[in-house]
Amino acid sequence: MRRADVVGSLLLLTLSLLMLLVVIPSEVSDGQWYGLSPYAYPNTICGALAIFSVLLLAQAIFKKNHYEVEQKKILSLFQVFIFVLLVAVITFGVWLISVLGVLIGGPILIASVALIMGERRFWILLLSSVLPVLVIYGLAIYVLKTPLP
């Protein structure tokens, strides 16, 4: 966890400095204002974010006894692989829904995630992917009167 905090605080520090020096000056529109400059509020937050990132970094470096309990590795390479695979499958599933519609894309999304999790029983896969989609689709269309893709 200690190494993770060092990396995390450095990433956060980079993010807050990037916000302060690049993003906020270019992505906040100037205009007529009376009380507080449009830059002031996001600048204050990012400034505070930078300060606390430095404090977290200092804690991770100088207060080693703070980390005695948790030294184990949080994420293994295998876990990162599974995580990336899942996010990719979910993103692909959402794209598929946007192209083919929820009635086709929905069951594929559910079945894909279930397959990754190791579910191989055909009937369970079929029922658990088709039934919820039909129920939710009916609920959205006929009860909420909101169209789904």
Next chain:
Amino acid sequence: MIDYFLSAFNDVFTVKMFAYIALGVSIGYLVGALPGMNRATAIALLIPFTFEMPALIAISFLIGVNKGGAAGSAVSAILINVPGEPSSVVTTIDGYPMTLQGKSQKALKVALYASVIGDVLATIALIVLALPLAKLAVGLGPIEISSILIFAITFIAAVSGRSFYKGIISGLFGLLLAAIGLDLETGLPRLTFGFVELYDGIPLLAVAIGTLALSEVLVQIDNAWRGHYAHKVNQIKAPSDDASRLSMREFVGLLPAMLKGTFVGIVIGILPGLGATLASFLGYAWVKKSSKHPEAFGKGAPEGVAASESADNASVPATLVPVFAIGLPGSVATALLMGAFMMHGLTPGPFLFRDNNELVYGIFLGMIVASFMLLLVGIIGQRFFSRVISVGDTVILPVIVFLCFVGAYLEGGGLFGVYLMIVFAVVGYFMKKYDYSFVTFVVGYVLGPMTELSVRQALIISDANPATLLNHPVAIVFLLLAVFSVWRFSAGNRLKLPN
């Protein structure tokens, strides 16, 4: 007050209202019973389904989910030694040993009755306390409100998670995300990166569903990899009828434990950020310490189950006290409920009593109905919920992924909202893995617009002169409390839960 209740009576005592509350409690119970899923997730997923409902029904339905979730989490804690929610960890200490002794039905009954008693009493406490506190809060100006918000975010950062710095970073991150959209004064785009969809800010449900629900699914799949997705329910036969039954005498004997747990739950619930988990730990510790037989605890003492469950459920209505009084959420679930209030055109806080008096008392009545519905759903459905938890995660988690898609889509952002949700799921996953408090993050995000508005107003009123603070003693007190929180908790002296 009686007049307000009477006028709200006709709106609440309808078949439709009862049906929705029953549905909410049942869904909450079910989600609470499923290990790993929690009531905040359920609320985030269900908010889009309430858009078409009248505000009273929608809020009562969601509060029903919240209450049901708190009670349902005991089922898996007792039967499979896996708490449905972190707040039911304590219930496993005595609940699971009772199951191993063949007393699972008795343990479930104790948990249910304790939950209902805690819930009813805390709802009454909410009704009694909210209005007087709101009357006090009406007198607060932007300077006081700014200081209260600064204190709230600091305090929640201090007490949630393991690191104060990570907590405060999460809160600031939430505030920063809330700053995306149109500037309050100029009305011009701010941090929108050219996306018109972001002019109204990042949709709450994309943030909530992403960081709470979808990221939790990713964590669950990740944690239980290599085929550990099934939950085995112990089917140990009761040695006698008495082992399953809870007699009136036993119930009366458990009342002191339930009342102590309820008291702790109410006190801890009102304070922002402390949460139901601490309440159930402290309730359990108090009952054990004051017991004549402390050695029985941990070996299947019904008092232990009664104390933890009453404290857990009492904290649910209690967390709504600051929401109704000053518009301040103290937990993820209440932050989401506050978001639901706003989506239905209501502004939580003291002016809710002035502007929507009948609605507020309607919600209070709805909460009392939900308390009794909890008892009904628990008695009728407990055996069903006990069976549902044995359904494997390979069936449940993929369906939740689909529900996440639907929830984010229905809020109105369309596919843009869905892709944003996936981004926040990634953020939430790493926040959970590396212990960045997502409670502070969500609370910071929900309080963001209010914080910005009050800070801007405070600066204009005070002409940005710190000396003006001397005329605002309430603000000074809260700012000092915020400084105290930083000093007390950043030094590493964090609140420690009992082993």
